[in-house]
Amino acid sequence: MNLLGTVKARDKAFESKYDKYAEHPRFGHRPRRTGLNPDPYDASVNLHYNATNLDEIRRRLLLLTGEDLPNAKQLEPFWPKGLPRISGTAVKAEPAKQNKPTVPVTHYFDVERVCRRCSQPFIFFAEEQKHWYEELGFRLEVDCVLCHPCRKREQSLAAKRAAYERLVKSKSRDWRETLQMVNFAVSLSEEGVFSGRVVERMRAALKSVPAEERNRPSYKNLIARIKAISEQDKK
Ligand SMILES: [Zn+2]
Incomplete structure (x- = not known):
């Protein structure tokens, strides 16, 4: 060379x-x-x-x-x-x-x-x-x-958390908002911010979701994610 x-x-x-x-x-x-x-x-x-x-x-x-x-x-x-x-x-x-x-x-x-x-x-x-x-x-x-990806992630988690808290405190929450709230909790749990116990407590709230809505793929997907979290928790 x-x-x-x-x-x-x-x-x-x-x-x-x-x-x-x-x-x-x-x-x-x-x-x-x-x-x-x-x-x-x-x-x-x-x-x-x-x-x-x-x-x-x-x-x-x-x-x-x-x-x-x-x-x-x-x-x-x-x-x-x-x-x-x-x-x-x-x-x-x-x-x-x-x-x-x-x-x-x-x-x-x-x-x-x-x-x-x-x-x-x-x-x-x-x-x-x-x-x-x-x-x-x-x-x-x-x-x-x-680093930038971690800063972005932190901002998005903070936003999700704020939205979750707002929905938890809401007195007039309808079933759609309840679904949103559970989605936020699941996502925060998957990201390691919430423990699985928070999600476990959410199961009861899902009772307000009308029966005909429970056949939707998005709902089934949410249930599968909740299940995965509680199984992860048992390990
Ligand atoms: Zn980083």
């Missing part, structure tokens, strides 16, 4: 590392190279804490003020050792749009993350950060700890 071939193979190996990263519907799963790579030791540059590490912060402070971070020793155990940012992916920030920052951020980087729920690696994209901290009004302290 010639030199160019070697370089290409190396770049390919580097990029293939991202094949297993969680997908973001807007940004994909690979770093978005902008070619911008601001120097973290430049006095006019201030990176978000998620893009840097304690060593870098201490060295920068030492360089700019001649002093060490006073509580560095206490902070050390809580700070990851590696450098989370991906080189050449910086996006310029607009400090005036940030929500009351203690220290305004001048650039965001694509940063490496591991999902706290499913352990899949993902990228918290520079452009996504810009959106969070400058459009949505999130404070800079707010961190992204879940």
Whole structure:
């Protein structure tokens, strides 16, 4: 292999590392190279804490003020050792749009993350950060700890749960709404949010469903799912 071939193979190996990263519907799963790579030791540059590490912060402070971070020793155990940012992916920030920052951020980087729920690696994209901290009004302290699929799942579960609670409390629930309520409970149980016992209690509510409705495939399917949950529970 010639030199160019070697370089290409190396770049390919580097990029293939991202094949297993969680997908973001807007940004994909690979770093978005902008070619911008601001120097973290430049006095006019201030990176978000998620893009840097304690060593870098201490060295920068030492360089700019001649002093060490006073509580560095206490902070050390809580700070990851590696450098989370991906080189050449910086996006310029607009400090005036940030929500009351203690220290305004001048650039965001694509940063490496591991999902706290499913352990899949993902990228918290520079452009996504810009959106969070400058459009949505999130404070800079707010961190992204879940991959996009897990965040979506969490939102959909929360919505299902709210709809379920509303139906449970409803005093004027008709049989159609009862079916909806049971469907939500079954689905939340399948997702591991509810225990099988919640679903077990739902069986009684199904008595309000008219006999002629019970021949429908959707109803039979619901009963089969309830059965599967109670069998799972007995194991
Ligand atoms: Zn995840």
